[in-house]
Amino acid sequence: MKAYETGLQNVARDDPSYAQLNNGKDAARRQHEKRIDIVRQLPVEIVEEILMLLPKEFKSVCLQVSNAWCKKTSCCANAWKVSSDDDIDDDQMINTLQCIAAHVEDLTINTEENEVLDQYFLHMGKGHFSNIRSLHLTATAT
Structure with a gap:
Protein backbone atom coordinates (compact mmCIF):
# COMPACT_ATOMS: atom_id res chain seq x y z
CA MET A 1 0.00 0.00 0.00
CA ARG A 35 -6.93 -11.48 5.26
CA ILE A 36 -7.94 -13.49 8.27
CA ASP A 37 -5.53 -13.64 11.17
CA ILE A 38 -6.41 -16.92 12.85
CA VAL A 39 -4.02 -16.38 15.77
CA ARG A 40 -5.69 -13.11 16.63
CA GLN A 41 -9.07 -14.87 16.77
CA LEU A 42 -8.03 -17.89 18.85
CA PRO A 43 -8.20 -17.91 22.64
CA VAL A 44 -4.82 -17.67 24.39
CA GLU A 45 -5.22 -21.21 25.76
CA ILE A 46 -5.37 -22.71 22.25
CA VAL A 47 -2.48 -20.57 20.99
CA GLU A 48 -0.48 -21.77 24.00
CA GLU A 49 -1.21 -25.42 23.17
CA ILE A 50 -0.08 -24.83 19.58
CA LEU A 51 3.09 -23.03 20.70
CA MET A 52 4.01 -25.87 23.03
CA LEU A 53 4.00 -28.24 20.05
CA LEU A 54 6.30 -26.04 17.96
CA PRO A 55 10.10 -26.27 17.91
CA LYS A 56 11.81 -23.38 19.73
CA GLU A 57 12.95 -21.63 16.57
CA PHE A 58 9.36 -21.41 15.29
CA LYS A 59 8.02 -20.14 18.62
CA SER A 60 10.35 -17.17 18.54
CA VAL A 61 9.39 -16.44 14.92
CA CYS A 62 5.74 -16.21 16.02
CA LEU A 63 6.70 -13.30 18.28
CA GLN A 64 8.03 -11.42 15.26
CA VAL A 65 5.15 -11.87 12.80
CA SER A 66 3.17 -8.83 13.96
CA ASN A 67 2.37 -6.84 17.07
CA ALA A 68 -0.85 -8.82 17.50
CA TRP A 69 0.99 -12.14 17.31
CA CYS A 70 3.67 -10.91 19.70
CA LYS A 71 1.06 -9.83 22.22
CA LYS A 72 -0.91 -13.07 21.94
CA THR A 73 2.04 -15.48 21.96
CA SER A 74 3.96 -13.69 24.71
CA CYS A 75 0.95 -14.24 27.00
CA CYS A 76 1.40 -18.00 26.73
CA ALA A 77 3.39 -18.56 29.92
CA ASN A 78 3.62 -22.36 29.70
CA ALA A 79 5.13 -22.22 26.22
CA TRP A 80 8.09 -20.18 27.48
CA LYS A 81 8.85 -21.73 30.89
CA VAL A 82 11.88 -23.60 29.59
CA SER A 83 14.11 -21.58 27.33
CA SER A 84 17.39 -22.33 25.63
CA ASP A 85 19.23 -20.52 22.91
CA ASP A 86 20.62 -23.77 21.47
CA ASP A 87 18.17 -24.05 18.60
CA ILE A 88 17.90 -20.46 17.40
CA ASP A 89 20.40 -17.85 16.35
CA ASP A 90 21.63 -15.22 18.79
CA ASP A 91 19.94 -12.24 17.13
CA GLN A 92 16.59 -14.01 17.13
CA MET A 93 16.96 -14.87 20.82
CA ILE A 94 17.90 -11.30 21.77
CA ASN A 95 14.76 -10.05 19.98
CA THR A 96 12.53 -12.40 21.97
CA LEU A 97 13.99 -11.92 25.44
CA GLN A 98 11.89 -9.00 26.61
CA CYS A 99 8.69 -10.64 25.39
CA ILE A 100 9.21 -14.00 27.09
CA ALA A 101 11.56 -13.33 30.01
CA ALA A 102 8.79 -12.99 32.61
CA HIS A 103 7.62 -16.54 31.86
CA VAL A 104 11.00 -18.30 31.80
CA GLU A 105 11.66 -20.57 34.77
CA ASP A 106 14.54 -22.65 33.43
CA LEU A 107 17.10 -20.94 31.21
CA THR A 108 20.08 -22.41 29.38
CA ILE A 109 22.48 -20.01 27.70
CA ASN A 110 24.87 -21.52 25.19
CA THR A 111 26.74 -18.81 23.32
CA GLU A 112 30.27 -17.66 22.73
CA GLU A 113 29.11 -14.11 21.98
CA ASN A 114 29.74 -11.67 24.83
CA GLU A 115 27.22 -9.27 23.31
CA VAL A 116 24.49 -11.90 23.64
CA LEU A 117 25.47 -12.69 27.22
CA ASP A 118 25.40 -8.97 27.99
CA GLN A 119 21.81 -8.79 26.69
CA TYR A 120 20.74 -11.71 28.90
CA PHE A 121 22.36 -10.15 31.95
CA LEU A 122 20.92 -6.74 31.13
CA HIS A 123 17.42 -8.23 31.09
CA MET A 124 18.13 -10.11 34.31
CA GLY A 125 19.36 -6.89 35.95
CA LYS A 126 16.14 -5.13 34.95
CA GLY A 127 14.12 -7.91 36.59
CA HIS A 128 12.64 -9.25 33.35
CA PHE A 129 13.49 -12.85 34.36
CA SER A 130 11.44 -12.55 37.55
CA ASN A 131 10.35 -16.22 37.65
CA ILE A 132 13.69 -17.84 36.91
CA ARG A 133 14.46 -20.90 39.06
CA SER A 134 17.49 -22.27 37.26
CA LEU A 135 20.16 -20.84 35.02
CA HIS A 136 22.65 -22.96 33.08
CA LEU A 137 25.66 -21.50 31.33
CA THR A 138 27.22 -24.14 29.15
CA ALA A 139 30.94 -24.72 28.72
CA THR A 140 31.00 -22.75 25.47
CA ALA A 141 29.62 -19.60 27.07
CA THR A 142 32.28 -17.04 27.92
Whole structure:
Protein backbone atom coordinates (compact mmCIF):
# COMPACT_ATOMS: atom_id res chain seq x y z
CA MET A 1 0.00 0.00 0.00
CA LYS A 2 2.81 2.39 0.87
CA ALA A 3 4.47 1.73 -2.48
CA TYR A 4 1.27 2.68 -4.29
CA GLU A 5 0.90 5.84 -2.19
CA THR A 6 4.48 6.83 -2.93
CA GLY A 7 3.92 6.20 -6.63
CA LEU A 8 0.72 8.26 -6.63
CA GLN A 9 2.54 11.15 -4.99
CA ASN A 10 5.29 11.06 -7.62
CA VAL A 11 3.17 10.68 -10.77
CA ALA A 12 1.11 13.47 -12.29
CA ARG A 13 -2.66 12.92 -12.18
CA ASP A 14 -2.93 13.22 -15.96
CA ASP A 15 -0.29 10.51 -16.48
CA PRO A 16 -1.82 7.15 -17.60
CA SER A 17 0.26 5.44 -14.89
CA TYR A 18 -1.65 7.35 -12.22
CA ALA A 19 -4.88 5.44 -12.97
CA GLN A 20 -2.99 2.13 -12.97
CA LEU A 21 -1.39 2.93 -9.62
CA ASN A 22 -4.74 3.98 -8.17
CA ASN A 23 -6.39 0.76 -9.37
CA GLY A 24 -3.50 -1.27 -7.97
CA LYS A 25 -3.80 0.47 -4.62
CA ASP A 26 -7.55 -0.25 -4.48
CA ALA A 27 -6.95 -3.92 -5.34
CA ALA A 28 -4.23 -4.19 -2.69
CA ARG A 29 -6.52 -2.62 -0.08
CA ARG A 30 -9.33 -5.05 -0.90
CA GLN A 31 -6.94 -8.00 -0.69
CA HIS A 32 -5.58 -6.75 2.62
CA GLU A 33 -9.09 -6.49 4.05
CA LYS A 34 -9.78 -10.15 3.12
CA ARG A 35 -6.93 -11.48 5.26
CA ILE A 36 -7.94 -13.49 8.27
CA ASP A 37 -5.53 -13.64 11.17
CA ILE A 38 -6.41 -16.92 12.85
CA VAL A 39 -4.02 -16.38 15.77
CA ARG A 40 -5.69 -13.11 16.63
CA GLN A 41 -9.07 -14.87 16.77
CA LEU A 42 -8.03 -17.89 18.85
CA PRO A 43 -8.20 -17.91 22.64
CA VAL A 44 -4.82 -17.67 24.39
CA GLU A 45 -5.22 -21.21 25.76
CA ILE A 46 -5.37 -22.71 22.25
CA VAL A 47 -2.48 -20.57 20.99
CA GLU A 48 -0.48 -21.77 24.00
CA GLU A 49 -1.21 -25.42 23.17
CA ILE A 50 -0.08 -24.83 19.58
CA LEU A 51 3.09 -23.03 20.70
CA MET A 52 4.01 -25.87 23.03
CA LEU A 53 4.00 -28.24 20.05
CA LEU A 54 6.30 -26.04 17.96
CA PRO A 55 10.10 -26.27 17.91
CA LYS A 56 11.81 -23.38 19.73
CA GLU A 57 12.95 -21.63 16.57
CA PHE A 58 9.36 -21.41 15.29
CA LYS A 59 8.02 -20.14 18.62
CA SER A 60 10.35 -17.17 18.54
CA VAL A 61 9.39 -16.44 14.92
CA CYS A 62 5.74 -16.21 16.02
CA LEU A 63 6.70 -13.30 18.28
CA GLN A 64 8.03 -11.42 15.26
CA VAL A 65 5.15 -11.87 12.80
CA SER A 66 3.17 -8.83 13.96
CA ASN A 67 2.37 -6.84 17.07
CA ALA A 68 -0.85 -8.82 17.50
CA TRP A 69 0.99 -12.14 17.31
CA CYS A 70 3.67 -10.91 19.70
CA LYS A 71 1.06 -9.83 22.22
CA LYS A 72 -0.91 -13.07 21.94
CA THR A 73 2.04 -15.48 21.96
CA SER A 74 3.96 -13.69 24.71
CA CYS A 75 0.95 -14.24 27.00
CA CYS A 76 1.40 -18.00 26.73
CA ALA A 77 3.39 -18.56 29.92
CA ASN A 78 3.62 -22.36 29.70
CA ALA A 79 5.13 -22.22 26.22
CA TRP A 80 8.09 -20.18 27.48
CA LYS A 81 8.85 -21.73 30.89
CA VAL A 82 11.88 -23.60 29.59
CA SER A 83 14.11 -21.58 27.33
CA SER A 84 17.39 -22.33 25.63
CA ASP A 85 19.23 -20.52 22.91
CA ASP A 86 20.62 -23.77 21.47
CA ASP A 87 18.17 -24.05 18.60
CA ILE A 88 17.90 -20.46 17.40
CA ASP A 89 20.40 -17.85 16.35
CA ASP A 90 21.63 -15.22 18.79
CA ASP A 91 19.94 -12.24 17.13
CA GLN A 92 16.59 -14.01 17.13
CA MET A 93 16.96 -14.87 20.82
CA ILE A 94 17.90 -11.30 21.77
CA ASN A 95 14.76 -10.05 19.98
CA THR A 96 12.53 -12.40 21.97
CA LEU A 97 13.99 -11.92 25.44
CA GLN A 98 11.89 -9.00 26.61
CA CYS A 99 8.69 -10.64 25.39
CA ILE A 100 9.21 -14.00 27.09
CA ALA A 101 11.56 -13.33 30.01
CA ALA A 102 8.79 -12.99 32.61
CA HIS A 103 7.62 -16.54 31.86
CA VAL A 104 11.00 -18.30 31.80
CA GLU A 105 11.66 -20.57 34.77
CA ASP A 106 14.54 -22.65 33.43
CA LEU A 107 17.10 -20.94 31.21
CA THR A 108 20.08 -22.41 29.38
CA ILE A 109 22.48 -20.01 27.70
CA ASN A 110 24.87 -21.52 25.19
CA THR A 111 26.74 -18.81 23.32
CA GLU A 112 30.27 -17.66 22.73
CA GLU A 113 29.11 -14.11 21.98
CA ASN A 114 29.74 -11.67 24.83
CA GLU A 115 27.22 -9.27 23.31
CA VAL A 116 24.49 -11.90 23.64
CA LEU A 117 25.47 -12.69 27.22
CA ASP A 118 25.40 -8.97 27.99
CA GLN A 119 21.81 -8.79 26.69
CA TYR A 120 20.74 -11.71 28.90
CA PHE A 121 22.36 -10.15 31.95
CA LEU A 122 20.92 -6.74 31.13
CA HIS A 123 17.42 -8.23 31.09
CA MET A 124 18.13 -10.11 34.31
CA GLY A 125 19.36 -6.89 35.95
CA LYS A 126 16.14 -5.13 34.95
CA GLY A 127 14.12 -7.91 36.59
CA HIS A 128 12.64 -9.25 33.35
CA PHE A 129 13.49 -12.85 34.36
CA SER A 130 11.44 -12.55 37.55
CA ASN A 131 10.35 -16.22 37.65
CA ILE A 132 13.69 -17.84 36.91
CA ARG A 133 14.46 -20.90 39.06
CA SER A 134 17.49 -22.27 37.26
CA LEU A 135 20.16 -20.84 35.02
CA HIS A 136 22.65 -22.96 33.08
CA LEU A 137 25.66 -21.50 31.33
CA THR A 138 27.22 -24.14 29.15
CA ALA A 139 30.94 -24.72 28.72
CA THR A 140 31.00 -22.75 25.47
CA ALA A 141 29.62 -19.60 27.07
CA THR A 142 32.28 -17.04 27.92
